[in-house]
Amino acid sequence: MPYDPTIYEGSAAYYAAGRPAYSRELVSTLTREVGLDGSGRLLDVGCGPGILTVELAASFEEAVGLDPDADMLAEGVRRADQAGITNINWVRATAEDIPSLSLGDFRLATFGQSLWWTDRDQVLATVHSLLAPGGAVALINHAFEGRPQPPGPGYPPIPHDEIKALIDQYLGPQRRAGRGLRPPPGEPYAQTLTRAGFDRYRVVFAPGRADIVQDVDGVLANFFSMSFAAPHLFADRREDFEADVRDLLLTRSPSGRFWDWPGDTEIVLANRPSDG
Ligand SMILES: C[S@@+](CC[C@H](N)C(=O)[O-])C[C@H]1O[C@@H](n2cnc3c(N)ncnc32)[C@H](O)[C@@H]1O
Numbered sequence: 001m002p003y004d005p006t007i008y009e010g011s012a013a014y015y016a017a018g019r020p021a022y023s024r025e026l027v028s029t030l031t032r033e034v035g036l037d038g039s040g041r042l043l044d045v046g047c048g049p050g051i052l053t054v055e056l057a058a059s060f061e062e063a064v065g066l067d068p069d070a071d072m073l074a075e076g077v078r079r080a081d082q083a084g085i086t087n088i089n090w091v092r093a094t095a096e097d098i099p100s101l102s103l104g105d106f107r108l109a110t111f112g113q114s115l116w117w118t119d120r121d122q123v124l125a126t127v128h129s130l131l132a133p134g135g136a137v138a139l140i141n142h143a144f145e146g147r148p149q150p151p152g153p154g155y156p157p158i159p160h161d162e163i164k165a166l167i168d169q170y171l172g173p174q175r176r177a178g179r180g181l182r183p184p185p186g187e188p189y190a191q192t193l194t195r196a197g198f199d200r201y202r203v204v205f206a207p208g209r210a211d212i213v214q215d216v217d218g219v220l221a222n223f224f225s226m227s228f229a230a231p232h233l234f235a236d237r238r239e240d241f242e243a244d245v246r247d248l249l250l251t252r253s254p255s256g257r258f259w260d261w262p263g264d265t266e267i268v269l270a271n272r273p274s275d276g
Contacts, residue, residue: 001119003068003094004178008048010231011224012071015049016079018214018221020262022112022140023206027055030108033204033269034136036060040107043130045095045123046114050076050088052140056110057085064103066091095123098130105132112140116183124196134274137198139189143205144263150210152259158219159252163245167229170241177227189268198270205264212260216249219258 008015023029030036036059044053047065049072057063057080065076065088073090080088093101095118109127127137175182186192190201214222220242223229234241250256 001117001183003096003117004180005068006230006232007117007178007227008069008072008225008230009178011226012049012069012075014221014224014231015072016051016075018218018223018225019051020142020212020222020260021209022051022055022142023208023265025206026140026265026267027059029204029206029267030056030138031059033202033267034108034138036108040132040135041104043103043106043109043127045098045109045111045127046117047076047090048072048112048114050079050090052110052112053088054080054083054085056108057088060107061087063088064091064106065089066093066095066098066103068092068094068097094118095126098123098126103130105135106130107132107135109135109137110140111138113142115139115189116186120186120192121195124192124198128197128272131272133272136269136271137193139268141266141268142208142262142264143266144261147205147208147264149261150208152261153211153213155213155255155257155259156253158214158222158258158260159248162248162252163219163223166241166244166248167223170237171229171233175228176233178230182228193268193270197272199273200269200271202269204267204269206267208262208264210261212262214258214260216246216256218260219249220245222260 042060042063047053053065
């Protein structure tokens with residue numbers, strides 16, 4: 001699947017504000033599972049605005065945040081500066097380009113909601129070759145389906161289905177992405193990881209944040225941060241879409257506040273064999 005630079009066109013500025021954060025126990029879970037101790041290097045593939053890179057950088061000597069989208073990387077630089085993190089090297093490239101980059105070796109490679117955009121077989125094989133023996137790959141996503149829902153903070157949930165129905169009205173029923181359509185979910189991770197030479201496949205859940213409250217702007221930012229609702233897709237109907245979402249939201253929550261429950265944080269882990 002060739003990289004389409006328009007998949008997140010206009011989304012970077014909305015990403016960190018709109019997307020729900022991963023579990024507060026993400027770092028401690030990875031520390032326990034991978035044995036992080038401040039040494040070694042992190043490769044965060046498809047890092048976007050550095051959500052994982054910034055959060056995990058302190059657990060390594062150096063972190064590399066790699067993404068082909070310049071606006072996303074600029075957000076990553078800004079967020080790292082704001083957090084006072086100075087050990088991140090930002091690289092503008094696709095994951096498929098990694099073999100030509102001489103990035104060195106790594107203790108952990110992370111993909112936060114990004115593997116499905118890549119040529120998974122090629123990219124996982126490359127990442128396997130860059131990991132130190134015993135090093136790990138972590139595929140990190142929100143997991144909503146089938147996860148128990150905790151009590152919320154008392155606001156109505158974001159009406160995702162109704163907003164998606166509005167998106168259908170504006171953009172058609174098929175999920176768009178850039179100049180084309182969103183890629184299909186693909187085969188289960190276990191198969192792809194095994195084919196790339198990883199072992200010790202396991203799935204760990206870290207408890208999601210049950211206290212995320214978004215206002216109307218935050219809910220809009222969430223959708224504009226998504227490839228299937230990136231601002232450019234609406235072209236000259238963007239203001240109409242925005243007004244329709246605002247009207248809908250205010251009828252669903254007169255206070256204009258919503259509970260954003262993203263589910264738990266799913267961490268799919270596998271290792272390069274110690275003798276591999
Ligand atoms: C949903 S965002 C994930 C951002 C961040 N990792 C997180 O956990 O929130 C997906 C990112 O993958 C990047 N991406 C898309 N195609 C890619 C490719 N072929 N190689 C590397 N990154 C890619 C996009 O530019 C985008 O920043």
